[in-house]
Amino acid sequence: MTRAALPMYDRAEIRPATDRLWAEIRDRLRAAGIDAPDALERPEDPWEVWQAPDLVLAQTCGLPYRRRLHGHVTLVGTPDYGLEGLEPGHYSSALVARAGDGRDLPALAGGVLAINEAGSQSGWAAIHAHAAAQGLEVSRAIRTGAHLDSARAVAEGRADLAALDAVTWRLIGAHDPALAAALRVVARTAPTPGLPLITGKGRDPAPVFAAVAGAIAALHPGDRAALGLRGLVAIPASAYLAVPIPPDPPIQ
Numbered sequence: 001m002t003r004a005a006l007p008m009y010d011r012a013e014i015r016p017a018t019d020r021l022w023a024e025i026r027d028r029l030r031a032a033g034i035d036a037p038d039a040l041e042r043p044e045d046p047w048e049v050w051q052a053p054d055l056v057l058a059q060t061c062g063l064p065y066r067r068r069l070h071g072h073v074t075l076v077g078t079p080d081y082g083l084e085g086l087e088p089g090h091y092s093s094a095l096v097a098r099a100g101d102g103r104d105l106p107a108l109a110g111g112v113l114a115i116n117e118a119g120s121q122s123g124w125a126a127i128h129a130h131a132a133a134q135g136l137e138v139s140r141a142i143r144t145g146a147h148l149d150s151a152r153a154v155a156e157g158r159a160d161l162a163a164l165d166a167v168t169w170r171l172i173g174a175h176d177p178a179l180a181a182a183l184r185v186v187a188r189t190a191p192t193p194g195l196p197l198i199t200g201k202g203r204d205p206a207p208v209f210a211a212v213a214g215a216i217a218a219l220h221p222g223d224r225a226a227l228g229l230r231g232l233v234a235i236p237a238s239a240y241l242a243v244p245i246p247p248d249p250p251i252q
């Protein structure tokens with residue numbers, strides 16, 4: 001039995017749309033002769049699925065891909081979320097502080113950074129690179145486990161700064177307007193390739209890419225809008241591997 005998971009933007013409010021997207025993908029995979037599970041898995045630890053030998057489709061993050069998964073999985077493609085001002089399939093991070101906190105980035109970087117995971121491109125690698133380019137250093141960090149929890153940590157005063165990927169920030173604006181209003185964007189990081197789709201090592205990615213692209217195109221416009229999807233693009237592995245790997249964050 002093959003396995004599939006799309007955990008990266010799986011908010012409860014859009015979960016039905018995600019499940020309908022999977023149904024479209026699943027049926028196209030089966031039509032191409034590829035075994036596909038009836039439903040998506042939603043594991044507590046996504047690594048369990050990312051590293052599964054019977055993986056048919058999953059979405060991961062650029063940092064885990066280049067740090068550990070590359071060479072052990074097959075890159076399929078990158079969803080395009082239609083982010084304004086960015087090339088298809090790319091994203092950046094919004095660096096957010098409390099709305100009432102008027103400090104600039106150098107001052108905020110000297111405070112406490114909330115990060116979702118040490119292995120997150122958007123939550124850690126992006127802000128590390130942005131700060132380093134300006135001669136700044138993040139000296140204290142707390143781990144929250146999720147971008148949404150990082151946003152809450154800043155809004156509630158438990159942290160001074162957080163890096164939220166642009167899709168997550170857009171979803172917070174749509175579904176948590178009070179939280180979005182409690183935060184302000186201080187800066188945006190340089191764009192990098194977005195969250196890639198992967199399949200098992202040795203699997204031909206072409207029919208999987210075709211199934212996902214066809215599913216996105218066939219999805220009801222309301223579901224496409226809810227998910228923010230525009231299509232699927234082919235970004236080479238070399239583009240992911242060219243992004244620097246950051247040091248471990250200073251988690252306290």
